[in-house]
Each structure stands twice: as C-alpha cells, then as structure tokens.
Amino acid sequence: MQTLHVELGDRRYPIFIGSQLDPKTLLAPYIKGQQVMIVTNTTLEQLYLSHYVHDLESLGKKVATCVLPDGEKYKNLENLNLIFDALLEAGFNRDCTVLALGGGVIGDMAGFASACFQRGVYFIQVPTTLLSQVDSSVGGKTGINHPLGKNMIGAFKQPEVVMADMAQLRTLPARELSAGLAEVIKYALLGDLEFLAWLEQHMDGLLAGDESLLAQAVYRSCAHKARIVANDEKEQGERALLNLGHTFGHAIESYLGYGKWLHGEAVATGMVMAADLSQRMGWISAEDLQRTKNIIQRAKLPISCPKIPLDEFLSYMAHDKKVLNGQLRLVLLQQLGQAVITKEFDVEKMKQVILENQAE
Numbered sequence: 485m486q487t488l489h490v491e492l493g494d495r496r497y498p499i500f501i502g503s504q505l506d507p508k509t510l511l512a513p514y515i516k517g518q519q520v521m522i523v524t525n526t527t528l529e530q531l532y533l534s535h536y537v538h539d540l541e542s543l544g545k546k547v548a549t550c551v552l553p554d555g556e557k558y559k560n561l562e563n564l565n566l567i568f569d570a571l572l573e574a575g576f577n578r579d580c581t582v583l584a585l586g587g588g589v590i591g592d593m594a595g596f597a598s599a600c601f602q603r604g605v606y607f608i609q610v611p612t613t614l615l616s617q618v619d620s621s622v623g624g625k626t627g628i629n630h631p632l633g634k635n636m637i638g639a640f641k642q643p644e645v646v647m648a649d650m651a652q653l654r655t656l657p658a659r660e661l662s663a664g665l666a667e668v669i670k671y672a673l674l675g676d677l678e679f680l681a682w683l684e685q686h687m688d689g690l691l692a693g694d695e696s697l698l699a700q701a702v703y704r705s706c707a708h709k710a711r712i713v714a715n716d717e718k719e720q721g722e723r724a725l726l727n728l729g730h731t732f733g734h735a736i737e738s739y740l741g742y743g744k745w746l747h748g749e750a751v752a753t754g755m756v757m758a759a760d761l762s763q764r765m766g767w768i769s770a771e772d773l774q775r776t777k778n779i780i781q782r783a784k785l786p787i788s789c790p791k792i793p794l795d796e797f798l799s800y801m802a803h804d805k806k807v808l809n810g811q812l813r814l815v816l817l818q819q820l821g822q823a824v825i826t827k828e829f830d831v832e833k834m835k836q837v838i839l840e841n842q843a844e
C-alpha cells in the first residue's frame with residue numbers, strides 16, 4: 485500500500501492506495517464518534533455494503549445505511565434529501581461520520597450532505613470507480629446537479645481520509661474504467677509529459693485491469709491533484725487547470741442529458757477540443773494533437789461528440805463555473821504537458837473546433 489497526503493494544515497488528510505485494503509485498520513483512526521452513515525447505491529449495496537457494515541460494527545460503531553438509486557440522473561436535491569432523512573431517522577449527532585461508498589456521484593452527494601447536516605459532520609471517501617479514485621474523492625468538491633447546470637449547487641468539504649482499493653475495480657464495467665482513464669490522461673496532458681509516455685507504454689495493461697499498474701496510475705494522478713489542491717483549495721487560480729476538457733465536456737454532458745455519456749467520455753472529447761484549439765492557436769503542433777487523440781482512443785474513449793447545435797453548445801459553455809464577469813475562460817495547452825487558463829483565445833476558432841469535432 486502507498487500513502488499520499490493532501491497538505492491542508494490542520495485539515496491534512498491521507499489517501500491510502502493499494503489492493504485488498506482493510507477498512508477496519510485503515511479507517512478506524514479517522515472515525516471520531518460512534519455513529520457512521522454509509523451512503524451508497526443499489527449496485528454497490530449488492531457488491532460491498534455488507535462487508536463495510538460488518539467491519540465497522542465490529543469496531544463497536546453504530547452503523548446505518550442510505551442506499552440511493554444508481555446514476556448521474558439521481559444526483560439531485562430530491563435524492564440528497566434522502567441522506568438527510570436517513571441521518572435524522574437514525575438520530576445521528578454532530579459527531580457522526582458520513583462514509584461515501586461509491587463512485588463520484590455518491591461521493592459528491594454524500595460529501596455535500598456531510599457539509600450541510602448540522603452545519604457539517606465528518607466525512608470519509610471510499611471511492612470505488614477509477615474516476616473517483618483519481619479525481620472526485622480528493623480535493624473536497626461536493627455537490628449536486630441542477631436541471632440548468634451540472635454541479636451547480638455544492639460546497640467544499642474535505643474528507644478525513646480517502647481509501648482507494650484497486651481490488652474494488654475488478655467489478656467495474658470496462659466502459660467505466662475507460663471513463664476513469666480520461667481523468668488520468670488529463671493529469672498527463674496538463675502537467676506531466678513523462679506520465680504521458682508511461683501511459684502510452686502501459687495503456688493495454690491498465691485496460692486489462694492490472695492492479696499494480698492501476699495503483700501506480702492512481703498514485704501519480706492523486707499526487708498531482710493533492711499538490712494542486714494544497715496550493716489552491718478553493719480554486720482561485722491553479723486548481724482550474726484540473727478542468728482541462730471540462731468546459732467543452734460539460735456542454736456535451738448537459739446537452740445530451742446527464743447520464744447518456746459518462747463524465748469521463750465527455751471530458752475525453754472535451755480534451756480533444758481543447759488540444760485542437762491549442763493547435764489552431766499555434767501553441768501545440770499537429771503531432772501533439774494527434775498524440776492526444778491517439779492516447780484517448782487507445783483508452784477506448786470518444787474523440788468526437790454527436791451533433792449539437794452550436795448556439796446550444798455555446799450556451800451550455802456560458803454556464804461554466806470558470807466564467808468570470810461574463811467572460812469565458814478556457815484551459816488550453818500552451819505545450820503538451822503544460823496547461824494554462826486563459827481568456828485570450830480566438831472565439832471563431834473555438835466555434836470551428838466545436839463544429840469540426842462532431843461526428844457526422
């Protein structure tokens with residue numbers, strides 16, 4: 485097992501990464517009170533819930549569970565309320581812990597509930613998808629979707645601990661593994677060319693579920709994210725770089741309806757669009773753009789999106805949280821392996837990029 489820390493002063497917390505990790509020994513020191521609410525979904529309930537309930541009960545904890553329906557379309561206020569119902573029905577107090585057992589949807593919702601319940605209780609992340617292990621479980625962004633925009637309602641809430649167990653990825657559908665690889669590729673493109681070369685070398689092993697390779701990819705991704713979050717927790721600057729591909733991606737996801745395309749798939753095509761615009765701006769070469777497309781395709785991810793009317797695409801982009809004073813800012817590649825956040829881009833070129841990266 486390897487351990488990383490997110491260095492946030494007295495809110496510093498560890499990320500445990502390995503295979504067949506023991507929740508009892510690893511999580512026990514981070515459960516402050518006696519009450520634990522495990523929030524999960526109907527899929528993970530069948531796979532892992534009883535194991536966690538048993539382990540935590542054997543530590544003498546009072547364990548209650550809240551099982552939500554499975555899917556991005558349930559990441560809304562109505563289902564968030566079910567977590568509050570469960571906490572209140574169980575009679576839980578301010579020293580309780582909310583434990584998220586699931587992917588990014590469960591992590592974001594459980595985290596937001598823990599930020600709001602009695603104005604904030606303890607929170608633990610047990611991410612079970614590759615995407616949540618490399619991205620959403622680290623850094624404290626939590627929230628829900630609104631029909632007019634994704635992740636529009638939320639809070640920053642750092643967990644006490646993150647435990648990422650590669651063995652849990654054995655049951656993850658292949659499409660979801662690929663979606664997680666999109667976020668892994670993101671770290672390489674935005675800040676680590678050596679990691680890009682490593683991914684090019686090991687993509688087949690990662691797709692085949694090699695747990696040692698997956699643990700290395702998770703470690704390297706989390707190390708990037710932990711460093712950025714420690715420097716800029718509330719996204720006043722550098723943290724926005726983690727949104728490479730996301731402004732285009734959110735427009736794709738929102739237009740298609742949450743859940744039709746996976747978040748990682750939309751981000752993958754969004755990264756192609758960001759790289760394409762960077763190339764049209766003369767910042768990266770045609771070879772760099774091709775290299776970006778190749779690694780994304782090798783991860784079995786889409787490099788173009790379905791036809792979306794330009795005005796609608798642009799209007800979804802305008803809802804992006806990086807819009808400041810009405811001005812859109814994009815994360816682009818100054819070089820391959822070096823991202824920047826900028827409002828200095830050519831809007832006509834951006835429109836061409838959107839239109840020309842749509843499938844016939």
Ligand code: NAD
Binds near residue numbers: 589592747
């Ligand atoms: P998800 O949570 O919907 O999980 C994907 C699917 O895999 C679900 O059907 C789930 O039930 C299933 N699943 C999860 N773990 C499994 C396992 N071990 N075995 C079998 N099936 C399993 O999707 P996701 O990709 O993990 O997360 C996407 C969400 O994360 C989006 O809502 C996105 O907005 C959010 N996100 C948040 C942040 C952040 O910083 N907070 C960052 C990136 C993404």
Ligand code: GLY
Binds near residue numbers: 619620623625723726
């Ligand atoms: N997923 C982007 C961030 O956490 O900032």
